[in-house]
Structure formats: C-alpha cells, structure tokens
Amino acid sequence: MLSPRFLLLRSTASLTSRSFSGGAVLKQGKAPDMADGNPLLHVSNVRNRLREIVGASTNWSDHQQAMSERLSLSDMLAKSQDDLPLKRMKDSRLEVHLPLGSEPQLREKYLTFHNTVRFGRILEDLDSLAVLISYSHTYNPALKKTPLSIVTALVDKIDMRQHIIYPDCDIKFSGHVTWVGKTSIEAKMHMSQYQNGAYSPILDATFVMVARDPENKRAAYVNPLKPEGPEEEKLFQEGEANKVRRVELSTASLLKVAPTDEERKIVHGLFLNTLDTKTVSFRSRLLPPNSVWMEDAKLKGLEICHPQERNIFNRIFGGFLMRKAYELGWANACSFGGCRPSLMAVDDILFQKPVEIGSLLLLSSQVCYTQGNHIQVRVHSEVFDPLTRQHNTTNVFHFTFISDREVPNIIPMTYGESMLYLDGKRHFNQTVDP
Secondary structure, X not given: OOOHHHHHHHHHOOOOOOOOOOHHHHHHOOOHHHOXXXXXXXXXXXXXXXXXXXXXXXXXXXXXXXXXXXXXXXXXXXXXXXXXXXXXXXXXXXXXXXOOOOOHHHHHHHXXXXXXXXXXXXXXXXXXXXXXXXXXXXXXXXXXXXXXXXXXXXXXXXXXXXXXXXXXXXXXXXXXEEEEXXXXXXXXXXXXXXXXXXXXXXXXXXXXXXXXOOOOXXXXXXXXXXXXXXXXXHHHHHHHHHHHHHHHHHHOOOOOOOOOHHHHHHHHHHHHHOEOOOOOOOOOEOOOOOEEEHHHOEEEEEEEOOHHHEOOOOEEOHHHHHHHHHHHHHHHHHHHHOOOOEEEEEEEEEEOOOOEOOOEEEEEEEEEEEEOOEEEEXXXXXXXXXXXXXXXXXXXXXXXXXXXXXXXXXXXXXXXXXXXXXXXXXXXXXXXXX
C-alpha cells in the first residue's frame, strides 16, 4: 500500500504551475530572510566558496595550474583518523538561499517553458551543497587550502515531500553531516519553499561523499563525528543503518546473485503471459493488451564534455551529470506515459568513475518497471573513447515518476531485460514502502 505522502502526490499530480501575473502572488513568495543585505549564503556563491577552499581558479588555464600545485598538499593529510579533532554536527550546518521570488532575474536559469522549476538545476545545487557541507566538517583553520578532494560517491535517496516547486517563491536549502566513516561522509539536506507566509518542506536528500588525496587517487581520512544529544545520536545511528543497508543491497544485486524464488515466479509469469497459445513454441511471443516491449521504451542521448561543466577538480561536475540524466529520464517517462510526469523520488545514484573533460558521454534511459500510474526509469551513463573504441560505465541513475493517468505495462522479452525489470521493481518498492 502506498504511504499517505505518496497518496498526496497522486492527488496533486494533475497540478502544473502557477502564473507570474499578480503582485500579491509574488509578494507571498518573497521570504523576509532573503531581503537585500542579508549575509546568508547565496546559492550562486556556493561554488565560489568551494574554489576558495581547494585553491581552484575560474579560468580554465589557471585552473589547470592550480590543480597541479595541489600535489604538494599531500604531506598535510592525516596519517590516521585519530590524528584529527572531533567535530560536531553543528560545525557543518549550512543554510543556502535560492531567491527565485526575491530576485526575478535569477529565475530564467531555473525556469521551464511551462513555468515550473527545472529539477535538474536543483540536483546541481544539492550536489554542490553536499560538497560544501563536507568541507565544513573537515575545515582546518590552520590551512589556507585543504589537501582533501571530496567528491560525491552516492546519492542515497531524494524523497519528494511536495510535488510542486513554484518558480516565483524563494527556496531555502539546509543541511549538515549526520554520519562519518573513516574516509566517507553522509550529508542530509532539506529543501523548503516560502509561500503564504511560511516555509513548506519540498524534499529531503541524503548524499554520501568520499574524501581522497589531492590527486584524487586514494582515500583520505576525515574528522570523526561526535553526536550531541538523543536527536543527533538517532541521526548517527540512521547513518550506520544506511551503510549496512547499502552493503546488503550490493550483496544481493542481480548482477551478482540469482533472483529470489518469488522474483523467478514473476519473470516466468511474464513469459507465460506473452506466449502465443496458437503455437507450441518458446519463441513465439505476443504483446498483451495495453503493454509495451521494454526494447521500445528507450531513449538515448550524447554529451560532449566541455571545460565549462568542470568541477573544482578538473573533472565533469557531478551535478551536471545528474541534471542531464534526469532530463533524459523525464523525457523518456513523458514519451512513454503520454503526458508530463512528476518526479516522485531519486534513488541510489551511483558514481562509479569520474568523467574526464573532453569525454563523449553516452546516456541511455530505459523504462524498466511500471505499476498503475508510476514509471520507474533507469539511466545508464558511460564514456566512449573513439580512439580505443572502449566503453566504461560512469554512473547509474534511478528515478521514480508519477503520471496523472494509468500507463502501459512494460514487458521484458530477454533474460537481461527481465533482470532490469526486477531491479526496477526493487527500486520502486524501496520508494513506496521505505
């Protein structure tokens, strides 16, 4: 059974956007804490702050030189975690403002043709904020530049608490570190939007970051975390549980072990449901009514990775990759369902390898599971080297969309497609019944 939160999403899925016209509406979207002169961090300054922390430059040629100079910082790395001081959760607590209501000139970057907010841009902002939160946790006032290279390893979960993001209301991001391992950091973030005189929650996000040496080649230690009080202790224990859950999911991956007995029955049932009863053949397959073969529910894209999309470590910005994957996945869900879908959740985005500048990035989206008016989309990204003809996977993305109408059933034909179907079903079940 779907949770009340997702039933609310279903009831509001048909709502689209809100007009800019009407002074009263715009006034309602302006938050008092985003007035001119407020010293709180503006979203446009987050990446500038990150450049200062690592010593990166905004100029491409200078940036390359600055990155080569970071090699000398290796001697500043801690030899063990015990050498680093304890940090508290409040040491990394940050609040960042995205004043879409207070600064109309900022809207165009975030605006869709249909007067809604581009969620891909929100993913970029979340990724930058997660990195800055992690650097706030590891901050050492004795160092002018940090020797750590902190990058996104995993987007564990993004839960949408409200389906609509208004393009004319101020947005606030907040978050802090909630758990650390020896070389990894979990950061939880919340996004809220100011409307009708108060902030309303929009989404909750959990990112996992990893710390590496200045060359981004080997792991580096991060400061241990000391929870204070029962609430922080609970957050820390949730982080421990998340780590155990991720290990269990990786161990049970369909790329490693066979499906469960129940899953095998599901696959065989799909197979039997597509057999041609007029023949006695395993090869004769018929598509059931209101269904689509999985092979016909794909959408692909290509990106040339230019320096403009680089991060502070001279590789392609992870937020850019998420934005492109989301937009392709959304377009595929839109094409499949025949209407504009709404995002329900982002689940388990894995960053396997960095994407180098100049790469040819191939993106492939696949509708892999459907149920009612829900569409589960998997996006696979890989870099292609035209000289060696080699393909290397860099990321895998999972998105759950909701449509305002019933969508066709997706039907696998091959064994590989059946595994994609089961994997999509697993991710969907984690979303609706976490």
